[in-house]
Amino acid sequence: MEITTTPIAGLLVITPKVFRDDRGYFLETFNIKKLEEAGINTSFVQDNESKSTQGVIRGLHYQLNPYAQGKLVRAIEGTVYDVAVDLRKDSPTFGQWYGVELSGENKKQFYIPRGFAHGFSVLSETAVFAYKCDAYYHPEAERGIRFDDPELNVDWKVDVQKAVVSAKDEASVSFAKAEYNF
Numbered sequence: 001m002e003i004t005t006t007p008i009a010g011l012l013v014i015t016p017k018v019f020r021d022d023r024g025y026f027l028e029t030f031n032i033k034k035l036e037e038a039g040i041n042t043s044f045v046q047d048n049e050s051k052s053t054q055g056v057i058r059g060l061h062y063q064l065n066p067y068a069q070g071k072l073v074r075a076i077e078g079t080v081y082d083v084a085v086d087l088r089k090d091s092p093t094f095g096q097w098y099g100v101e102l103s104g105e106n107k108k109q110f111y112i113p114r115g116f117a118h119g120f121s122v123l124s125e126t127a128v129f130a131y132k133c134d135a136y137y138h139p140e141a142e143r144g145i146r147f148d149d150p151e152l153n154v155d156w157k158v159d160v161q162k163a164v165v166s167a168k169d170e171a172s173v174s175f176a177k178a179e180y181n182f
């Protein structure tokens with residue numbers, strides 16, 4: 001398993017070792033000991049999965065403290081562009097975003113600690129997205145920032161004007177008006 005740091009402290013890209021043979025492939029998708037060795041010390045309590053079609057953008061979402069969620073995300077099938085936005089008020093990279101392409105092919109995973117907004121766009125015809133959260137879903141604590149916020153200026157690698165988004169995401173507030181407590 002290869003761990004790559006990013007320009008935003010805490011965000012890590014994990015590339016598991018894939019064992020391929022004439023039957024197909026095998027990889028460990030989750031190993032607490034190896035994550036701890038990489039400095040990821042948290043307890044995941046909930047697994048999520050979603051399927052989306054090309055051009056969908058889900059996000060930018062987060063839960064307020066005390067229900068903030070750290071996430072370990074990956075694409076099981078298809079290709080997504082996964083984005084995390086630093087909302088930690090004392091962070092030198094506050095308001096900055098980092099994105100990484102995750103796919104069923106590259107098997108990469110993205111670790112996003114608490115204090116970030118998260119979202120992804122779908123680059124392939126469909127994508128099955130799976131992720132672990134280290135806190136339970138608390139809808140009352142959930143908040144969203146508009147995916148097309150001009151101040152954040154996220155490059156989703158898709159035509160944002162034609163993005164397929166939920167009514168909830170369409171109604172999200174701007175970064176300037178967002179509420180956060182990290």
Ligand SMILES: Cc1cn([C@H]2C[C@H](O)[C@@H](COP(=O)(O)OP(=O)(O)O[C@H]3O[C@H](C)C(=O)[C@H](O)[C@H]3O)O2)c(=O)[nH]c1=O
Pocket residue numbers: 048050058059061062118119120137166168
């Ligand atoms: C997140 C979540 C949702 N739900 C229910 C609530 C809705 O009735 C339905 C769809 O939820 P939503 O439209 O919020 O799903 P996404 O837009 O994929 O939201 C996720 O998208 C971005 C990428 C994230 O990082 C978050 O984990 C999460 O906010 O599932 C649950 O029952 N449990 C949950 O943990």
